[in-house]
Amino acid sequence: MAEIVSNKKVGAYNHMGFSVGEIANSCKPGNFVAIAVGGENSQLVLRRAFAIYRTFDRGSSGGLLEIVVAPHGAGSIWLTNQVPGTKIDLIAPLGTAFGIPTEPVRALLVGGGYGSAPLFGLSEVLKNRGCRVDMVLGASTAMKIYAPLDGKRSVSSLTITTEDGSTGTAGKVTDVLAEIIESSSVDIIYSCGPMGMLEAINKIAVDLNVVHQCSIEESMACGIGVCMTCVLPIKGEDGVIRMLRSCIDGPVVDGESVIWDSKRTIPEGTWGAN
Amino acid sequence: MFNYQTSLGQAEFENPIFTASGCAGSGKELSQFFDLTQLGAVVTKSIMLKARSGRATPRMAETPSGMLNSIGLQGPGIDQFLEVDIPWLREQGATIVVSIAGESAEDYAVLARKLRAVPGLTALEVNISCPNVENRGQVFACHPASARAAIEAVRRNIGGELPIIAKLTPDVTSIVEIAQEVVAAGADSIALINTVLGMVIDTNTMRPKLAGKTGGLSGPAIRPIAVRAIYQVHEAMPHVKILGMGGVSSGRDAFELILAGASAVSVGTATFGNPLAVIKVKEELKTELIEHGFDSLREAVGYAHRSEGSLF
Numbered sequence: 001m002a003e004i005v006s007n008k009k010v011g012a013y014n015h016m017g018f019s020v021g022e023i024a025n026s027c028k029p030g031n032f033v034a035i036a037v038g039g040e041n042s043q044l045v046l047r048r049a050f051a052i053y054r055t056f057d058r059g060s061s062g063g064l065l066e067i068v069v070a071p072h073g074a075g076s077i078w079l080t081n082q083v084p085g086t087k088i089d090l091i092a093p094l095g096t097a098f099g100i101p102t103e104p105v106r107a108l109l110v111g112g113g114y115g116s117a118p119l120f121g122l123s124e125v126l127k128n129r130g131c132r133v134d135m136v137l138g139a140s141t142a143m144k145i146y147a148p149l150d151g152k153r154s155v156s157s158l159t160i161t162t163e164d165g166s167t168g169t170a171g172k173v174t175d176v177l178a179e180i181i182e183s184s185s186v187d188i189i190y191s192c193g194p195m196g197m198l199e200a201i202n203k204i205a206v207d208l209n210v211v212h213q214c215s216i217e218e219s220m221a222c223g224i225g226v227c228m229t230c231v232l233p234i235k236g237e238d239g240v241i242r243m244l245r246s247c248i249d250g251p252v253v254d255g256e257s258v259i260w261d262s263k264r265t266i267p268e269g270t271w272g273a274n
Numbered sequence: 275m276f277n278y279q280t281s282l283g284q285a286e287f288e289n290p291i292f293t294a295s296g297c298a299g300s301g302k303e304l305s306q307f308f309d310l311t312q313l314g315a316v317v318t319k320s321i322m323l324k325a326r327s328g329r330a331t332p333r334m335a336e337t338p339s340g341m342l343n344s345i346g347l348q349g350p351g352i353d354q355f356l357e358v359d360i361p362w363l364r365e366q367g368a369t370i371v372v373s374i375a376g377e378s379a380e381d382y383a384v385l386a387r388k389l390r391a392v393p394g395l396t397a398l399e400v401n402i403s404c405p406n407v408e409n410r411g412q413v414f415a416c417h418p419a420s421a422r423a424a425i426e427a428v429r430r431n432i433g434g435e436l437p438i439i440a441k442l443t444p445d446v447t448s449i450v451e452i453a454q455e456v457v458a459a460g461a462d463s464i465a466l467i468n469t470v471l472g473m474v475i476d477t478n479t480m481r482p483k484l485a486g487k488t489g490g491l492s493g494p495a496i497r498p499i500a501v502r503a504i505y506q507v508h509e510a511m512p513h514v515k516i517l518g519m520g521g522v523s524s525g526r527d528a529f530e531l532i533l534a535g536a537s538a539v540s541v542g543t544a545t546f547g548n549p550l551a552v553i554k555v556k557e558e559l560k561t562e563l564i565e566h567g568f569d570s571l572r573e574a575v576g577y578a579h580r581s582e583g584s585l586f
Contacts, residue, residue: 036547043339045493045523045547091549219334221341222546225303228296228319228345229334243327243348248303264485265330272325272348 002090004082005064012143013114014069014080015053018090024055024063028097029122030215030252033067034223036089037075046221048075049247051192052093053117054124065092068117068146094223095251098122098190098213104130105187108180108210109155110173110201112193113139113146118215120151122190127154134184135159138173138197142166157184174200181208188213191255202255212255218246233259233267241270277570278560280314280537282515283437283462285397287314287369287538290571291528291556294519294542295320295373295399295441296345298552300359301366307549310368312556314538318359320375320401323384325351330485335474340493340521341543342472344486347375347404352388364394371439373399379423386431398436399517400428400461403443403468405490415442415468418455429460439517441465444496444503450510463515465540466503470496492543497521501534508535508576523551525558532559532571533578 006017034047050067057063071080082088098118101107107126109119116137123133133154138161139145145160145167152158159176160168169176174197180186181204191201192215205212220230225248234244235257243266244250259267266273280290292315298304301316310316328348335342349355352374363370372395376382382400389398402414402424414420425440432438440461446452453464469490474483482488500520508516518536522528523544531539539559544551568574 043494044336045340045543046336047547089548219332221334221336221343221543222549224306224549226297226299227334227343227546228299228328228348229331229343231328231331231333231348262330264332266327270327272327272351 001087002065004084004086004088006084007080007082010068010148011146012070013146014071015066015148016069016080017064017066018088019062020065020090020092021062023092024057024065027052027055027065027093029118029125030095030097031093032095032223032251033065033090033092034094035079037078039078044075044078047091047223048079049094049220049223051115051118051215052121054121068114070114091223095247096249098252100125100129101131101188106132106184107134108177108184108186108189109133109135110177110189110191110193111135111137112173112197113144115193115215116146118192119190120148120154123151123154132156132184134180134186136161136173136176136180138162140164172200173197174204177201177204178208181210186210191215198255199260202258202260205255213252214255214258215251216246216253216258217251220247223247233262233270235259241267243270276560276564277572280571282397282439282517282538285437287396289314289556290532290538291552291559292317292371292517292538292540293545293552294540295401297542297545300355301363301368304545304549304552305366308553310363310366313369313552315369315371315396316363317371317399317540318373319349320347320373320404321349321352321355321385322347322375322377323352323381325349325354332484333486333489335483335489337472337474337491337493338495340491340495341546342474342484342489342491343469344484344489346486352385356388356392360392360394369396370394371397371399373401373441375401375404376424379427382424383427383431386428390431390433390436395436397439398428398432399439399441399465400425401441401468403441405443405445405469405471405488413443415452416446418452421452422455422459425456425459425461437462439463439465441468443468444499445471449503450506453507453511453514457511457514463517464507465517465519466507467496467500467520470499492521494521494523494527497527497530501530504531504534504536505578509579512576512579522555523547525555525560525562528555528559529562529574532574533576535576535579537575
């Protein structure tokens with residue numbers, strides 16, 4: 001159990017902190033948490049998954065873990081209504097983390113909506129490795145851009161796009177990517193956000209021959225690898241497409257390995273397709 | 275000293291709480307959370323003859339007190355399963371119940387032949403009721419004749435040693451008729467219930483939410499269906515042991531299935547919400563039984579069937 005230590009409204013989202021003890025030390029950017037919602041007699045039987053925004057080791061008072069929640073469904077609304085002091089059933093860390101290059105490279109981080117959350121922790125790690133970090137955040141409207149002040153400090157440049165033009169450049173993140181990739185000579189893109197956005201980013205990454213790591217998602221029941229619901233068709237190094245679990249084999253995967261255009265079908269040639 | 279042991283056919287178990295097939299993989303992921311030897315048995319995800327990709331996504335939709343899934347039996351196929359998963363489970367010292375599924379009676383026969391000489395297995399669950407295959411007609415357990423054919427194929431090929439547990443669907447007109455048929459065909463015990471066929475329509479896209487359109491409903495929402503099915507089959511064949519499952523997430527829930535007539539209980543969907551659910555149910559059920567004055571699990575099996583006149 002983890003106690004809620006903070007719950008603040010930030011734009012359209014809630015920024016929530018949990019006291020998690022030693023767990024904080026084993027969390028890496030890209031990992032996620034799974035939280036039981038609705039209380040003991042809830043009709044919500046499944047946990048909700050949230051990307052970790054950042055973690056702190058606070059010495060004797062134990063570790064702190066923070067997430068960004070968009071209250072849009074019954075579970076997330078319940079969670080954002082909980083007050084500090086409440087004990088929450090939380091499992092962490094889960095999933096694979098973003099791969100960190102061994103040498104200093106030029107990285108571009110792209111986030112959609114609250115998908116920006118795990119990118120700030122990633123940016124800090126990259127910066128500490130001597131990487132140049134540019135960031136692009138996009139959303140439908142200004143309220144849905146999540147870009148806290150202290151997060152911004154870790155990036156060399158921040159470009160914001162909104163579809164309604166209420167802040168930053170009017171349009172989508174993909175409208176500004178190519179130019180930044182070229183002007184900053186980007187070596188690697190890290191992305192997190194809706195699947196449609198990740199697919200569009202991947203097209204650009206492939207065209208411009210830039211490595212692309214993205215944090216994917218698919219309807220998930222367990223988060224620990226047993227239920228087999230959150231699978232996606234992913235091509236392995238051996239060229240074989242397999243239905244892999246986004247919770248354990250992901251959520252961070254190589255964008256080029258994902259079969260993006262398979263919408264609601266099993267791609268031909270997938271291992272075990274019949 | 276409370277006696278928690280139980281049996282299904284000739285198979286003996288240290289305690290009555292198992293994982294449910296398809297809700298624990300082959301145990302590896304859950305072993306990060308607890309020692310698998312604490313379970314009455316690990317029931318593996320139903321394995322088929324060949325590797326299988328399963329259905330397209332989305333495969334899952336949460337529903338009131340439950341969820342709909344349409345995995346479609348994704349798995350590596352029996353050969354890799356026997357090479358990788360079974361040796362690993364044996365190394366852990368787990369009590370192993372292998373679950374199998376086929377597309378034809380012949381598939382079941384071949385699977386049984388591949389399993390008959392495998393050491394370290396305690397029982398075989400024959401899943402003839404998975405709703406997530408392309409053709410709904412492939413649900414053997416919907417028809418007495420096809421249910422019988424599948425179980426007979428296993429019986430003829432498995433030899434005398436390994437007890438057969440036939441897993442049935444509640445989506446039939448008479449669960450008792452199917453249960454009697456599979457027992458006549460050689461099943462030693464019955465697993466009740468598989469998921470219930472359902473559908474969710476996304477009101478934003480105005481199409482079925484799952485790529486496979488239909489899915490199997492599980493979780494607390496279906497527990498009364500499980501209790502009813504177990505009660506009916508136990509009433510008709512009190513000598514046939516039942517592995518009960520369906521929406522169990524607490525000791526109280528498991529106790530309900532035991533009272534209806536289950537000799538052991540599998541925990542499935544609850545594991546998705548709480549990886550430790552199986553252990554929690556095991557501990558809570560024991561407390562529940564002791565608090566109700568039972569000296570053993572066996573005394574409580576089918577206790578809800580006692581006549582109205584009896585005081586206890």
